[in-house]
Amino acid sequence: xxxxxxxxxxxxxxxxxxxxxxxxxxxxxxxxxxxxxxxxxxxxxxxxxxxxxxxxxxxxxxxxxxxxxxxxxxxxxxxxxxxxxxxxxxxxxxxxxxxxxxxxxxxxxxxxxxxxxxxxxxxxx
Numbered sequence: 001x002x003x004x005x006x007x008x009x010x011x012x013x014x015x016x017x018x019x020x021x022x023x024x025x026x027x028x029x030x031x032x033x034x035x036x037x038x039x040x041x042x043x044x045x046x047x048x049x050x051x052x053x054x055x056x057x058x059x060x061x062x063x064x065x066x067x068x069x070x071x072x073x074x075x076x077x078x079x080x081x082x083x084x085x086x087x088x089x090x091x092x093x094x095x096x097x098x099x100x101x102x103x104x105x106x107x108x109x110x111x112x113x114x115x116x117x118x119x120x121x122x123x124x125x
Contacts, residue, residue, distance in 0.1 A: 008083050012110050018034060020088065028067040032060065036115060038055070074092055091104075106119065106120050107119045
């Protein structure tokens, strides 16, 4: 049975919801079942190009560290899904003031129900 576009988008949206939940709840273990063995991740830092992480364990190591950090938090703004691709817009805060935050976006790609690609970008000053 072939999945319809609506089915793909529903699965992708659910995966992105679960991904975001790991960061919102600061529970890195929630990420473990979401990432493919061949995942590739481009992080937002260091500038100008960010760091590249290849493979499930490398991607999970970075994401687990971010999710575990209780001194900072994400505020999701919007998630847009198109088939097996998603755009997550967010604000990352390490304090209450506007100067203690940055806005950014993740471009995500899913395949067979797992994250296979993520590229993170932030607004620069």
